[in-house]
Amino acid sequence: MVIDEHVQQQHVEQAADRLWCYLVDLRGNLYAIPDEPRTVLLPHISHLPPVTPLPLGLVPSYVLGLANINQRGDVVIDLAAFLGLSGDPVAEEQRRLLVIGEKTAHPLFAQPGREPYRLAFVVDGGYELIQVETSGQGAEGQSFVRELITTPRGQATLLEMEAICRAVLHELGAERPWNAVVELSA
Amino acid sequence: MEILSRLGRSLFLSVLTGLAVAIIVLPLFALANQGSLQVAVHNENAGRADAFGHLFNALYTNEQRTASELASGPSPSAIVAGFASSAMAMQRAMPEITGAFLIGPSGQPLVALQASKVGAPLQRVPSGPSFLTTDPKTAMGRALADTLATHTAHYLFSFAGQPGPMGDFYALAPVIADNGVQAGAVVLRVDNASLIAHTVSDDHALLIAPPFVIGPSTPGLLANQHQVDVLSDAPSSVTRDPSLVGGMTHTSDSDLTVASLPANGLFHYQGKQEIAGFGTPDRFPDLRVAVHTPAPTFVTSFGQTAFGPVGVLMLILFIGGAGLLFVYQENRLTAATMAIEESRSEVLTRDILAVSDALGQARDGDLTVEVPSADSEVGLISVMINGLLSDYGQMVSGIIEAAREVQDGALRVDEGVRSIVEIASRQSNEMTATAGTVEALAESANSVREATQRAADLSLEASQSVHQGQQAVSRIGEAVDSIKEAAIGTTREFKRLQEDSIRLTALVSSVKSNAENLDMQAANAALEARHLGTETGSAFATNIGRLARQAQETLAEAEGAVRSVIGSIDAVNRRIERISEQVRLGVEEVRSVRSSFADITASNESLVGFIDQVAESAQEQADSAQHAATSISAISEAFKRFNDLLIATSDEMAHMRLVVVGLRESVADIKVEGSEARDGFDATGMSVTEHAA
Numbered sequence: 001m002v003i004d005e006h007v008q009q010q011h012v013e014q015a016a017d018r019l020w021c022y023l024v025d026l027r028g029n030l031y032a033i034p035d036e037p038r039t040v041l042l043p044h045i046s047h048l049p050p051v052t053p054l055p056l057g058l059v060p061s062y063v064l065g066l067a068n069i070n071q072r073g074d075v076v077i078d079l080a081a082f083l084g085l086s087g088d089p090v091a092e093e094q095r096r097l098l099v100i101g102e103k104t105a106h107p108l109f110a111q112p113g114r115e116p117y118r119l120a121f122v123v124d125g126g127y128e129l130i131q132v133e134t135s136g137q138g139a140e141g142q143s144f145v146r147e148l149i150t151t152p153r154g155q156a157t158l159l160e161m162e163a164i165c166r167a168v169l170h171e172l173g174a175e176r177p178w179n180a181v182v183e184l185s186a
Numbered sequence: 187m188e189i190l191s192r193l194g195r196s197l198f199l200s201v202l203t204g205l206a207v208a209i210i211v212l213p214l215f216a217l218a219n220q221g222s223l224q225v226a227v228h229n230e231n232a233g234r235a236d237a238f239g240h241l242f243n244a245l246y247t248n249e250q251r252t253a254s255e256l257a258s259g260p261s262p263s264a265i266v267a268g269f270a271s272s273a274m275a276m277q278r279a280m281p282e283i284t285g286a287f288l289i290g291p292s293g294q295p296l297v298a299l300q301a302s303k304v305g306a307p308l309q310r311v312p313s314g315p316s317f318l319t320t321d322p323k324t325a326m327g328r329a330l331a332d333t334l335a336t337h338t339a340h341y342l343f344s345f346a347g348q349p350g351p352m353g354d355f356y357a358l359a360p361v362i363a364d365n366g367v368q369a370g371a372v373v374l375r376v377d378n379a380s381l382i383a384h385t386v387s388d389d390h391a392l393l394i395a396p397p398f399v400i401g402p403s404t405p406g407l408l409a410n411q412h413q414v415d416v417l418s419d420a421p422s423s424v425t426r427d428p429s430l431v432g433g434m435t436h437t438s439d440s441d442l443t444v445a446s447l448p449a450n451g452l453f454h455y456q457g458k459q460e461i462a463g464f465g466t467p468d469r470f471p472d473l474r475v476a477v478h479t480p481a482p483t484f485v486t487s488f489g490q491t492a493f494g495p496v497g498v499l500m501l502i503l504f505i506g507g508a509g510l511l512f513v514y515q516e517n518r519l520t521a522a523t524m525a526i527e528e529s530r531s532e533v534l535t536r537d538i539l540a541v542s543d544a545l546g547q548a549r550d551g552d553l554t555v556e557v558p559s560a561d562s563e564v565g566l567i568s569v570m571i572n573g574l575l576s577d578y579g580q581m582v583s584g585i586i587e588a589a590r591e592v593q594d595g596a597l598r599v600d601e602g603v604r605s606i607v608e609i610a611s612r613q614s615n616e617m618t619a620t621a622g623t624v625e626a627l628a629e630s631a632n633s634v635r636e637a638t639q640r641a642a643d644l645s646l647e648a649s650q651s652v653h654q655g656q657q658a659v660s661r662i663g664e665a666v667d668s669i670k671e672a673a674i675g676t677t678r679e680f681k682r683l684q685e686d687s688i689r690l691t692a693l694v695s696s697v698k699s700n701a702e703n704l705d706m707q708a709a710n711a712a713l714e715a716r717h718l719g720t721e722t723g724s725a726f727a728t729n730i731g732r733l734a735r736q737a738q739e740t741l742a743e744a745e746g747a748v749r750s751v752i753g754s755i756d757a758v759n760r761r762i763e764r765i766s767e768q769v770r771l772g773v774e775e776v777r778s779v780r781s782s783f784a785d786i787t788a789s790n791e792s793l794v795g796f797i798d799q800v801a802e803s804a805q806e807q808a809d810s811a812q813h814a815a816t817s818i819s820a821i822s823e824a825f826k827r828f829n830d831l832l833i834a835t836s837d838e839m840a841h842m843r844l845v846v847v848g849l850r851e852s853v854a855d856i857k858v859e860g861s862e863a864r865d866g867f868d869a870t871g872m873s874v875t876e877h878a879a
Contacts, residue, residue, distance in 0.1 A: 020716060022709065035713060043710035043717070047703075093699075096706070128731055129709045 019134045021158065022098065023151055025125035026080045027087035030156040032132065032149055033121075037103045038179055039161035044069055044099040048092060048122060051076050060171055069099055069120055077168060079121040083144065089124065096126035100161055102179050117178060119165055127153060134158065142167065269297050273374075274308050281305045285314070285375030288361075293320035293334060296370065318373060333358045333371045438477045530562060537564030541571060553579040589846050596843045600836060607832045614825035617818055624815040631808030638801035645794045652790055656783040663776040670773060673766040680759045687752040694748055698741040705734035 021032035022041055035041035053065040062081035066073045076097070080089070089095075102116035132149045144167075146158045165178040273286035286308060288297035298314035301307065320334070321327035337360040361370045491497060537560035544557035553575055557568040708731030715723030 035716070040717070041713055043713040045706045045709050045713075047706075126706065126709070128705070128735060129712045129728065 018131050019158075020129060020131050021149070021151075021156075022129050023127040023153060023156060024079075024096065024098070024123035025090075025127070026083070026123055027085040027089075028124075029085075030151065030154055031123070032151065032156040032158045033098055033100075033123075034146070034158060034161060035129070039165060040101045040103060042099040042101045042118065044097070044120075045126060046097050048095045048097050063172075064122065067097070067120060069097070069118075072118065074099065074118050074120045075168075075172070076120045076122060079123055079164075082164065082168070094125050096123050097121070098123060098126070100165060117165070117169065117174070119168060132156075132158075269372075270299055270308070270310065273299050276374075277301070277308055280376075282376045283308075283374055285373075287314040287318055287373040287375075289318070289330065289334070289371040289373060291334065291370050293330060300375075314373075315375075329358055330371060330373070333360050436477070533560065533562045534564055536560075537562050537568065540564075541568055544568075544571065548575055553582065593843060593846045596839050596846065600839045603832050603836045603839065607829055607836070610825050610829045610832065614822050614829065617822040617825060621815050621818040621822060624811050624818055628808050628811035628815060631804050631811050635801055635804035635808060638797050638804055642794060642797045642801060645790060645797055649787065649790045649794065652783060652786050656780065656787065659776060659779050659783055663773065663780060666769060666772045666776050670766065670769045673762060673769050677759065677762045677766060680755055680762060684752060684755045684759060687748055687755055691745060691748045691752065694741055694745045698738055698745060701734050701737040701741055705731050705738060708732075708734055 020035045020041075022035065022045070024031050024033055033041060049067045049069065051065040051067045054063060062078045064076040064078055067076045080087075098121045099118055100121060101118045130151060132151055134149060135147055137147065142163050144160050144164050146160045149156050149158045162178060169178050269286070269288050273283070277283040277286075281304060284301045284304060286297075286299040287295060290296050295314050295318060298311045299308040300311050300314070301309070317324055317326050318330070319327050320331040322331065357374045357376065359372050359374075361372055537558075540558045540560070541564060544555050547555040555575065557571045557575075559565055560568055708727050711727035712724045712731065715721075715727055
């Protein structure tokens, strides 16, 4: 397994100055979901679609089930539950669905049968896509929070979505980690 | 005339006496005559038994010898041979004998001889007839037992044509040994047809004999017969004998004809000649029929006695006795009449003198005198005079007593009249006062009438006011109904407005949802554009998203406003509903008030009617009171007049007392029982206190 360190470094440098984020609401607090090369925010923001639940015991409790998102069956994850936030969930019609995908620049993903990972996250509300100033310091280790940022709606918590996606895939028992490029025998 | 009457009475008494004697004596004669007839019949029956004893004399003589042999103990064969030879010898003399039987001393049969038919010789047979025993249940048994016990002969006879043990004639005779020991009995059976033929119907018996046999059972056989005809060739002196037929009386004789025989007549005559049916000659010169009727009864005896010589003799004796009795009584009556006439004359003179003395005392004023009683005609006059004096004395006493009572009554009436005058005066005054009270009552009644008239007017006004109030309530009810209708319409409009607001809220929500979708689509477009590297498109999408969010905010405000409007509409609607409820209550209240007004109207009408009745009653009461006042005044005047009349009555009573005093003085000289003056009163009847006053 070989990781493309170049791509990752280039992506960090670009995001050091200004970062596009989508502001969401989780249990009454403002959070920012970054749109960057390691965790691409796919243009599938929508209301919560019909979700087919999975058998209990096979998946963690924050996994709501499978949903048809743009002709693909993606795993739907309750982000607030994953993060362990307390509080009552909002009404069904206010909840939003965000889809996070791996970077797609690697040529391996162009091969048939080698589609990148996509994870759908459910938040309590979605506001807007904005460009915010960041310190450029990444999260240390496996932390799910990168830093606190200032937005027009107030102070928001910028999440480290790659760490979150890696943790989810790990718990789900995926073949490869998030954004890890595997040499194909072919 | 009197002589004739006495003679008739004597004759009548004599005849009655004769009849009484005849009634008593003649039945005695009749009974005596009847008893003599019955005794004669009995004697003849007894003699008849002896007369027929010759039939057995020969046998008896022979059997005495046989009995001696029995007593000395000869062989049985010798006894049987002796008995058989004797019986056969007798049968040759009397061919009617068809059987001979020797019976032992205890009744057991010893020898039996029988002939097969009349005239056939007797032959020994093993046993005789079965009924030849001493069984007391049969006549033969009783006769045989009696023969053995009492040593007397018996004859048993049975009617011809009736088979059985009694179908023949049987003669029973005792066998007595030389030493006097009874050794048994001999029984001979004689053919009945040869001996006698007879027929018995319900009330008529035809006996054919010679000789006719009378036995102990014959009277019983003929007891119920009204006539017995004896057919025989015997001399008439025999056939007419009443003992032949149980004491019946012979009434006539006639020759035998076919008509006198029974319809099924079949009999034998002397065992030789048979007469059967109608083929026989009409007459039988040798045979005669002797007709017998029952023995004389009490009635026939009485007739013979009463109309016989004894009756005539008694009648002559009775008539003679009656004549002698008449003459004797006439002599006694004449002497007694003369003595009575003399005695009556003396007594009459003495009684007349006694009456004359008593009347003299009464004429002197002594009404207590009594005329002595007498047994003569004057006695009746004495009783009448005594009654007359007694009645006269009682009348005078009654007059004196009545005068006393009248005087006492006059005193009480005087006191009563005074009391009545006083009471009447008092009542007159009270009536006058009562008249005044009644007039006041009439005035009060008039006042009541006027007051009720005013009440009626007020009630009429109240009725009009109630009617006006009822109309006002009706108008209020109509207004309330209009308000109710308006409230219902307003509520309906508000309901529509509320529904429109709800639809508007849904519409705003839909637009808001579209704005949210637009916001999300704008974000997606910005992401797509940025990923494609088109900053312009990304900026446009971002602007679109901003507009969408603004629209969302505006719509949120609009939604809030619409919700506020809906809330206000709900509040107004609730108020209208409360108003409607109050209006409904008002309608019910108006209806209740209307009903109350109706009740008030009805009550007022009843009150008016009642007041009218009260006014009418007050009018009647006033009229009645006025009338009563008038009547009471009249009564008061009447009381006054009554008072005056009582005073006048008191004067009349004083006058009456003077009259009574004069009456008492007029009867004071008459002497009667209890005529002394009462205590406290003098001869005038005035009390001592009155004299003192």
